[in-house]
Amino acid sequence: MRKPLLAIAAAAALVTSGAGAALAVGPDDRVGVSGTDLKTDEIGRSANVKHLANIAPSGVLAQGVGTDLAFQDDKAFVGNYDGFSIIDIRNPKKPKTIVQVSCPGSQNDISVSGDLLYLSTDSSRSDDSCASTSQSATIKESWEGIKIFDISDVKNPKYIKSVETACGSHTHTLVPGKGKNNKTDYLYVSSYSPRDTFPDCKTPHDLISIVKVDTKNPTSAAVIATPNLFPDGGNPGGPGPTPIASRSATTGCHDITALPHKDLAAGACMGDGIIMDIEDPEKPRVIERVRDDENFAFWHSATFNADASKVIFTDELGGGGAATCNAAIGPNRGANAIYDISKYGRLDFKSYYKIDRHQGPTENCVAHNGSIIPVAGRDLMVQSWYQGGVSIWDFTDSENPEELGYFERGPLPEGAGTGGTWSTYYYNGHMYSSDIARGFDVLKWVDPSTKKIDKQVMDELNVQSQPKYKVR
Template identity: 65%
Template structure:
């Protein structure tokens, strides 16, 4: 149950009312046969905690240090406008994309399309059942792209899980025609090495290039062999998407031997992920730049020729970063925010024991010019509110809030909620607003919270893994100028030039 409260009378002791609108829609199936949600594609399951930890969490809630179970709290400059619970797609909610009056929400069981013309009351337009972890989503023109990063029996939307050790198994990219938003049509499937955990669009007038990020190879996987130190590039003709195909697999971490040239991880660097590919890439087409979050490495590369990306700089943080997860440029392209997904998103890492520098954002300045540019570390940012020991919490997906002269960002922190923060001063980042719920459970770590929190045309949209789509409104002089910026399309990993 979601509890409503007045944020002016409810405050969190540590640091620093919701209208629930359940909208139902007819279920659309994408493909010739009806699919059923597949539990084999589920993300991390809940974890039991000790009786002592359960008692401590309940005590913290009783004393007001932690919000009550599912209780909503937020700063005074945030308004919670709407929540749309999950409906026909019971899986975990994932990423978001936007186009005109529509929001597109990924889910482990498929995707959902919302009409957000009235952000206070989003309406479901379509729900497409197409299971496949984690269904990372993006849109360009009449095309919608969906990542599949679980081994499937085939590429259809009624496939079942199948071991990656079998050569016939399929993972990769799916392409849908969304010219009719109420009836998306599945038009193409492209298999990629090690599947597609996430993807990033580099759109052009005639073609859309798709950078596919995947990792975790094994000698036992016929289609996912080590060292796998690169990305798949797919070329999709807009007028003939059925001809989509992989055109190259550039190696980003060249090196000799079976492990390639990325971070070797343990035992050389204990606690750091071995680099066997990239987790996520963000491109800034107006500047011909891309930033890659690649497990044990952060990279900066040129995409002047989108078919042949060229690495400019490579950095590591073997003290505080466990898993380089995602990246965000500031508008001037002289900074990059990298996130560290400590614990894989399923652990409670926003507490005093973990501290402020792990499971955080790393802020890097970009210095120099051209291919001589370098990433220079400046500081870490982490939400200032400690979370319960039953709340999975770590830095996750966010976007810029477009304000000239300031570097502002909204970001998801799983059960840490949504944080609005400023990094105009790279060495002194600070939070300016927040929204969160109390723990989903006080008995176990139940994976939940905001997967993605993005700013789009005056509002913040957060896709909560368990609770559904939240719509927030920021009322703050620092973010107010952003309300004048309007976009016709937004895929956050394809950053626009807001002021061009």
């Protein structure tokens, strides 16, 4: 039984004013040095990547885990296992924290839409408030799902609504309703790992949850559909491609990326990769499905190129906590897979891409979140690899991808555990990175090909809802 939204006083998040300021970035970066040649927390980068600023973890989020990013006008919104922060990026060399909001709940995947901010909770909590504590999912009254905040006053975000979803919300994808006067947001909620002992997350779980939000009346938000994407049960799983992890059975999706202007979405669904027709956003329909039982362990995320002629799927081998960027694992596992998309929506595998900068045995490293860089005539992407850092790469030739630039830190101090960059996205001329342990970084890729697009100004970006980019 869903626990009702608590009274505003009880549900209110702890909001604090800006607690972090940009640190001066020194001249001691090791240009051309990477991987195992870097010492603890040393910075290595290619000559064409500049490290402009860093905001270290602080305040109520100091002990949390940095997660995903969204953007609106001159602000970055940064998820954290303990809540989220809003950062002023008007001057990318001197970003400033506007506010921090304490609202614990893994992973706090984040998106923004006008005056609304959406936050995913994928850890079983005692209730739906921002003062909740961990509580077993075997208890019926436990809560997890979507939280909605009013950010019309960015200095004072207000928690206004919760929506419980089956198995919580590991990630969510914003799919805007149609029409010039659209007043509807749809959230495609991805969740997985059901158990028969969980009252609100029982097997089978071959579905996603769709939350419909009236943006003029967001407190009426509710789950309006739970479409079954895998009527046959999906990939049954099995022995893994490496000893690190077994091949995942499909019990839901991990992440979905929508391409609204093409009425398409790509789903990374544990053991399967799918393409969906989302012409009717309330009734998504799977039109293509692929598997890679030889090399993929866990289908994690997806990214279209600008004209939807290609899609990149990532394999999060080891769940993000393992050291997979080494010779033993090789170049095809824990990697990206590049697929061409035919005019009929069929997927044709072309090649793998993985950073060849080998990392040390304590450095968790695997393909993770990134976004395209919309340069005319080319397919470029910037991407996070946890402690493998940031990679800028070219997949114009689908069969021969290549790295163009990088930024990374040396290993965390001994015993510090998991770290590295969770997400890195291109937005209005710069690249912004959310590092699990080291905070918020601003990077600049200096390349002649970006001169035109660097001058473009977007007013909002949720990477998992890819816009119709103006490629130049």
